[in-house]
Amino acid sequence: MAKNTDxxxxxxxxxxxKRSIYIWLLVVSAFGxxxxxxxxxxxxxxxxxxxxxxxxxxxxxxxxxxxPIPTELEKNTxxxxxxxxxxxxxxxxxxxxxFANMKGTFYVSQVLxxxxxxxxxxxxxxxxxxxQLSIKVEYKKLSDKGFKNIYLAGSSTGAPLxxxxxxxxxxxTLTQPKGIFMIDPIVVSSNKTLTMxxxxxxxLGYTTVELASGETGKWYVxxxxxxxxxxxxxxxxTRLDLQKGIVLRDNLYIKVYxxxxxxxADPVSALMIYKGLKYDWILYKxxxxxxxxxxxxxxxxxxxxxxxTAADITLQQKVFADMEQKMIK
Numbered sequence: 001m002a003k004n005t006d007x008x009x010x011x012x013x014x015x016x017x018k019r020s021i022y023i024w025l026l027v028v029s030a031f032g033x034x035x036x037x038x039x040x041x042x043x044x045x046x047x048x049x050x051x052x053x054x055x056x057x058x059x060x061x062x063x064x065x066x067x068p069i070p071t072e073l074e075k076n077t078x079x080x081x082x083x084x085x086x087x088x089x090x091x092x093x094x095x096x097x098x099f100a101n102m103k104g105t106f107y108v109s110q111v112l113x114x115x116x117x118x119x120x121x122x123x124x125x126x127x128x129x130x131x132q133l134s135i136k137v138e139y140k141k142l143s144d145k146g147f148k149n150i151y152l153a154g155s156s157t158g159a160p161l162x163x164x165x166x167x168x169x170x171x172x173t174l175t176q177p178k179g180i181f182m183i184d185p186i187v188v189s190s191n192k193t194l195t196m197x198x199x200x201x202x203x204l205g206y207t208t209v210e211l212a213s214g215e216t217g218k219w220y221v222x223x224x225x226x227x228x229x230x231x232x233x234x235x236x237x238t239r240l241d242l243q244k245g246i247v248l249r250d251n252l253y254i255k256v257y258x259x260x261x262x263x264x265a266d267p268v269s270a271l272m273i274y275k276g277l278k279y280d281w282i283l284y285k286x287x288x289x290x291x292x293x294x295x296x297x298x299x300x301x302x303x304x305x306x307x308x309t310a311a312d313i314t315l316q317q318k319v320f321a322d323m324e325q326k327m328i329k
Contacts, residue, residue: 039206039222041120049119051217052089057117061090061097061110064141078106078149078178078327079142083135085156085186085298086231087209087220089117092155092301099320105328111138113158115227116220124224128234132161136170143174151327152180155298156265157231159185160238163273166248167241179253181323184298186265187239187272214304242276250279253326254287257300257319264297292319 041047059065063079080100084092090110097108111134115126135152142150154162159182171177207223248254254277258270274289292299292315300316302308 046220047120052117063107063109075146079147080151080153081109082153083158091218124226128230149178155183156186160234182256183300184265185269187269188266190263190266212306242272245278256289259294259299260291261295262297
């Protein structure tokens with residue numbers, strides 16, 4: 001009898017081991033993982049640190065740099081600080097910048113998140129607070145220069161970075177923001193394997209992502225597990241803050257645009273933001289949420305993508321026009 005019991009226990013153990021190996025293979029496949037600790041990086045990749053010129057980027061993309069001494073007219077012109085998403089660069093907001101230049105009614109200040117646009121090692125070692133710092137620095141510079149109509153825009157991870165600022169006293173001594181726009185904000189991830197990064201990250205090292213040819217050099221190919229942990233920490237922190245409730249000024253306008261189908265940011269993120277942002281007067285709600293007919297994550301960024309349709313372009317331009325009208329009315 002004892003031998004039979006031992007045999008049964010052994011079979012059960014083997015069964016558990018097989019299931020564990022199967023689950024492991026599924027997770028590795030879902031993460032897109034190469035289990036090497038040293039990714040192979042070529043000079044044409046953003047990960048190399050050779051692609052993005054930081055000084056040139058600052059001068060070209062930041063309003064505080066290319067308008068060092070604003071006139072009264074410039075101070076009264078709306079300026080929107082646009083923060084891109086995880087693994088991206090200022091390229092994500094180039095099309096809004098082009099729209100603004102064509103219209104001539106507002107400025108776009110494209111911040112490069114801290115740790116981004118540099119080497120794989122810099123990205124690996126940066127915290128989410130480091131990512132956020134460039135938003136804070138540019139906002140303070142514009143406020144100090146006397147810009148009166150400052151807006152914020154965040155795509156994907158840029159959105160929770162901005163939401164976090166609302167939980168602090170950052171704006172207390174500065175020009176108050178007029179409004180915030182969010183494009184496909186991530187508060188809940190569509191990729192549920194991301195929640196396992198704390199357990200599997202140290203073993204796996206990094207994940208990989210395939211880029212279209214037009215995206216090469218503008219996004220990171222390799223996502224170090226350290227940065228994924230930072231992303232998960234930011235998401236969890238934001239979700240908990242929203243569940244507790246974040247109280248806003250009565251005149252701060254917020255607009256959330258969310259793709260109905262999104263393989264990165266779960267659409268429930270928009271609902272959590274709507275319910276979690278509150279005003280002193282309970283009946284007052286200056287927040288709009290618009291679910292859009294798109295399957296693209298950060299649907300306002302079309303440059304570099306493959307298979308862009310006429311409907312994608314129409315939607316992008318409509319949202320840019322909506323943002324403009326809100327700022328200049």
